[in-house]
Amino acid sequence: MIRDIPFRVAVDGPSGAGMSTAAKRIAKALSITYIDTGAMYRAVALKILSEGADIDDAEALARMLEDTDVDFIDERAVLDGRDVSDLIRTPEVTAMASASSARPVVRRKLVALQRKMGAKKSVVMDGRDIGTNVFPNAEFKFFMIASPQERARRRFAELAEKDDSPSYEEVLAAISERDYNDSHRAVDPLVKAEDAVEIDTDGMTIDEVSEWMLGKIVERLPEE
Ligand code: DC
Numbered sequence: 558m559i560r561d562i563p564f565r566v567a568v569d570g571p572s573g574a575g576m577s578t579a580a581k582r583i584a585k586a587l588s589i590t591y592i593d594t595g596a597m598y599r600a601v602a603l604k605i606l607s608e609g610a611d612i613d614d615a616e617a618l619a620r621m622l623e624d625t626d627v628d629f630i631d632e633r634a635v636l637d638g639r640d641v642s643d644l645i646r647t648p649e650v651t652a653m654a655s656a657s658s659a660r661p662v663v664r665r666k667l668v669a670l671q672r673k674m675g676a677k678k679s680v681v682m683d684g685r686d687i688g689t690n691v692f693p694n695a696e697f698k699f700f701m702i703a704s705p706q707e708r709a710r711r712r713f714a715e716l717a718e719k720d721d722s723p724s725y726e727e728v729l730a731a732i733s734e735r736d737y738n739d740s741h742r743a744v745d746p747l748v749k750a751e752d753a754v755e756i757d758t759d760g761m762t763i764d765e766v767s768e769w770m771l772g773k774i775v776e777r778l779p780e781e
Pocket of ligand 1: 572598739
């Protein structure tokens with residue numbers, strides 16, 4: 558029975574395409590572990606910022622990473638034993654994560670951790686390079702897309718509930734810049750795996766998206 562054998566669900570796409578919401582729902586429906594790899598890059602970025610590390614000094618970065626642990630407890634991101642889930646969502650950390658995730662030494666460390674996390678149990682992992690690099694043999698691969706305008710609208714609606722929220726134009730510009738960085742970096746750029754199922758989420762609700770993806774998985778999993 559395949560459900561007794563660990564399987565991996567890779568969910569990739571650009572920022573704001575709804576990956577984390579869909580991935581979390583899939584994990585819950587299948588009673589398997591959700592791993593937010595973006596949170597892992599953010600946690601390392603937070604450490605770089607708090608230690609004032611120089612991301613252009615690969616050796617110093619490597620030394621820092623030797624002493625770094627990133628894990629999840631109940632979907633909360635834990636950096637060196639401390640819950641950092643809220644601290645990693647600031648604009649400063651977002652900008653540093655975008656820059657530091659392009660550094661090979663950072664990717665090597667986190668990809669190794671991610672492979673370990675998905676080695677012994679079934680996982681849903683979302684990110685940019687899961688189906689292409691972390692788990693090229695994942696049993697299920699999805700590539701979620703949405704237009705930059707749609708993603709900016711969703712993000713703007715989320716941010717509008719807070720004080721000091723940026724304008725729609727600022728949100729759109731930030732999304733476009735991150736898309737560019739994520740897809741043009743030399744190491745593990747954001748590209749669709751050839752065998753990934755693409756889902757264009759423009760005009761779909763997150764419920765519709767999650768149900769559709771779940772259906773694709775369940776139709777290939779034997780009954781329990
Ligand atoms: O999905 P997110 O916005 O939380 O990701 C934070 C940053 O990490 C973003 O700039 C993309 C990068 N990232 C990556 O390079 N590879 C991944 N597997 C996940 C995220």
